[in-house]
Amino acid sequence: MSEVNPIFSLRDISKHFPGVKALDKVQLDLYPGQVTALVGENGAGKSTLVKVMTGIHQPTSGTLILDDKPVELVTPEDARLLGITAIHQETVLFDELSVAENIFAGHYMKHPSGRLNWPGMESESARILKEIDAPLDPKKLLKELSIGQRHMVAIARALSFDAKVVILDEPTAALSHREIEDFYNIVRRLKAKGCAIMFISHKFDEIYTIADRFTVFRDGCYVGDGKIPEVAEAELVTMMVGRTIDNAYPKVDAEFGAEIMKVENFSHPTEFDDINFDLREGEILGFYGLVGAGRTELMQSLFGVTNIASGQIKIDRTNIAINSPSDAIKAGIVYVPEERQSQGTVLEFPIYQNIGLPQLDKINSNGLLDDEAEYALADEYAKRLRVKAPNWHEKVENLSGGNQQKVVIGKWLATKPKVIILDEPTKGIDIGSKAAVHEFMSELTGQGLAVIMVSSELPEVMGMADRIIVMREGLMVNEFARDDFTAEKLVSAATGATGGLYEKYVKKPRSTTWYGYSFATCTYRNDYSGLFRIVQSSRCLQ
Numbered sequence: 001m002s003e004v005n006p007i008f009s010l011r012d013i014s015k016h017f018p019g020v021k022a023l024d025k026v027q028l029d030l031y032p033g034q035v036t037a038l039v040g041e042n043g044a045g046k047s048t049l050v051k052v053m054t055g056i057h058q059p060t061s062g063t064l065i066l067d068d069k070p071v072e073l074v075t076p077e078d079a080r081l082l083g084i085t086a087i088h089q090e091t092v093l094f095d096e097l098s099v100a101e102n103i104f105a106g107h108y109m110k111h112p113s114g115r116l117n118w119p120g121m122e123s124e125s126a127r128i129l130k131e132i133d134a135p136l137d138p139k140k141l142l143k144e145l146s147i148g149q150r151h152m153v154a155i156a157r158a159l160s161f162d163a164k165v166v167i168l169d170e171p172t173a174a175l176s177h178r179e180i181e182d183f184y185n186i187v188r189r190l191k192a193k194g195c196a197i198m199f200i201s202h203k204f205d206e207i208y209t210i211a212d213r214f215t216v217f218r219d220g221c222y223v224g225d226g227k228i229p230e231v232a233e234a235e236l237v238t239m240m241v242g243r244t245i246d247n248a249y250p251k252v253d254a255e256f257g258a259e260i261m262k263v264e265n266f267s268h269p270t271e272f273d274d275i276n277f278d279l280r281e282g283e284i285l286g287f288y289g290l291v292g293a294g295r296t297e298l299m300q301s302l303f304g305v306t307n308i309a310s311g312q313i314k315i316d317r318t319n320i321a322i323n324s325p326s327d328a329i330k331a332g333i334v335y336v337p338e339e340r341q342s343q344g345t346v347l348e349f350p351i352y353q354n355i356g357l358p359q360l361d362k363i364n365s366n367g368l369l370d371d372e373a374e375y376a377l378a379d380e381y382a383k384r385l386r387v388k389a390p391n392w393h394e395k396v397e398n399l400s401g402g403n404q405q406k407v408v409i410g411k412w413l414a415t416k417p418k419v420i421i422l423d424e425p426t427k428g429i430d431i432g433s434k435a436a437v438h439e440f441m442s443e444l445t446g447q448g449l450a451v452i453m454v455s456s457e458l459p460e461v462m463g464m465a466d467r468i469i470v471m472r473e474g475l476m477v478n479e480f481a482r483d484d485f486t487a488e489k490l491v492s493a494a495t496g497a498t499g500g501l502y503e504k505y506v507k508k509p510r511s512t513t514w515y516g517y518s519f520a521t522c523t524y525r526n527d528y529s530g531l532f533r534i535v536q537s538s539r540c541l542q
Contacts, residue, residue: 005068006031007196008053008084008165013062015048020390022048025062026222028215030165030196035187037199037211037228040240041432043388043400045220046200050167053198054086055079066164083164087154087171095143099136100125103157128156132186148179155186166190167198172206184210204233216240240432249463252442256466257281259317260450261333261419263302266311271297272474275311279419284441284451286465288458289494294474295454296338299421303335304328315418329358332418336408338427338454344408347397351389352378354396355411381410386436402433409437413444420444421452426460438464458487470494 006029015023023045030036040046051057053064055073064071066082073079093102100122109117109124125138134152142150151171158166168187172180187210190197199211207214208228216223216239223239259280266275272294279285287295301309304322313320320331328334337343345354356363356374363373378392385406389399396407405425412420422441426434441451441464455461461468468485470478470493478493 004031004033007067009065010049010053011063011065013049013052013064014060015045015052015057016060018390022220023052023059024220026217026220028198028222029225030198031213032194032196033191034212035191035197035199035210036213036215036225037201037207038217039207039214039236040217040223041400041402043219043403044217044240046217047169047400048220049217050086050169050198050200053079053165053167054084080161083162084167085158085161085163085165086167086169087151087158088169093142093150093153093157096141098139098141099129099145099153099156100138102142102153103128103138103160105157107161124160125156128159131159132156132189133182134186146179148182151179151183152186155190159190163195165196165198167200169200170202172201172203180206204236207236208233218242249438249460251284251438251464252446254282254442254445254466256283257448260315262312262314262317264312264314266298266301266309266313268297268301268306268309268474271301272309272471275476277469277476277479279450279452281448281450282445283466284445284453284464286461286468287452287454287471288456288461288468288490289471290456292473293471293494295471296423297474298471299335299423299452299454300337302328303333303421305335329415329417333421334358334412334415334417334419335421336405336412336423336425338424345396345404345411348395350393350395351382351387351399351407352392354378354407355381355392355414358411358415377414378410381414382407384413385410385440402436405433405437409440417449419450419452421454423454424456425453426455426457434460458490462487462490472496 008030010026010028012025012027013023014021014025026045026049028036028038028049038046038049048057052059053073055076055078058072058074064073066084071078071082073082073084079085094105097105100118103125104121109120111117122138129136129138129152132152132155134149134156136145136149136152142153145153155166172183187197187199199207201207211228213225213227214231214236215225216236218240257280259278261279263275263277267273275298277285287298289295297306300306302313302322304324304327307323313322315331315333320327322328322331322333325335346357349357352371352375355378363377364370375392382389382392387399387403387406387410389403396404399407409420409422409425425441426437438460441453445451453461453465462485465485466482468480468490469476470480470490472494477496478489480489
């Protein structure tokens, strides 16, 4: 890797909020034609730093240096004019506008007369999209595109500003395997153009695939930096969390109790068919499958979000009718959704009101809001889950992703359920928070609670589940006991592949990790936990 001067540097940046020191004299360098991974747990200060870099927040102290000159970013427009842009996990675009309109929104091309230059914008949009190998029609409405294609539009929008610095904040969280590979190719093209890229991701396979350098934050402080080929994953984890995580999947063998839930002949007209399973007290039942397998749709039906499914659900051997989430909650079934921000919380509400939300009638029995009782309930469960916040009056939107997830889990645990459904429970949260969620899952089952866990992460579902049901195209295709499931069996069932799948492992020279290849479908990577992680291959299914 050639040594060059950084395009964008941050020196001794601090940012203080009332009662909170979000950043404390941190530093960062971004280099032309290179990807720097910003690594840290939720709450490490990464999101605050992005807001400082894009003019949303102004630092309490410190200096920002662009092209060897100090700069002040008073507004996001200042950052844009200097060529600094960010692409977030939740891309903010406009569904009813065309691709070209989204790319040039806020800086439309105009004729000398002042009229909008539509042919010019469509032509320039086509040129930028071709540059990143995104074959999209500039006239097509955004709502007709996939999530991956929307990310391409967001990147094209960034390039329309002649960006020097591109910040990628968890950009792959909602992408399919194939879309992730397309995204990697776009990043490589941005590097070839000389852009300095900051990449935020909790997924180590992504970091080691695409990043050249790393910088680590912990608790709002700078810990260290270096070059990716020179650091082992275990070392990077220790820098992130300040300790080693020897067991990311602290599975405890619980004593199973009586059958608590039974689902028979459960079907939906379009999403899934003939689902049958049982669940016992103290058990973690995993559901695994590829995107589109119908797992989330099944869980939402069990929780009453959709009520057109047929079949029987029994709790404690008694048939129950679930026509709404309130029916499910009364029966002792709760659901932690995959999309925690849009479906699991009210972001503008404080922590204590979110935790008390499902049982306002119980807390406020006289019809008047009892803030003291709500706060006491939140205090019990937020402390139990170790939510990091100045106090429980803090708005959920101000919390890190991992702490938002803890609030959602705490909200449902406070109802004292019998069955908790966790849909992608660690999506978008850091390795330390993942370990805490996994540890808490084992604690719950030890107390007799039954858990249904939906996960696309093979190490997670193998590490935590007592049994695993594999779904494909809306059907249950196989079920494995803990002493019987392997990565090969699970992925073969999920993809429909049969026969011998694996070649011998080969070592890639730039990484300390190992890769194996499937003849038919997917690529696997062994991460620091010693279990398989499914990653992208040009031969993977969508």
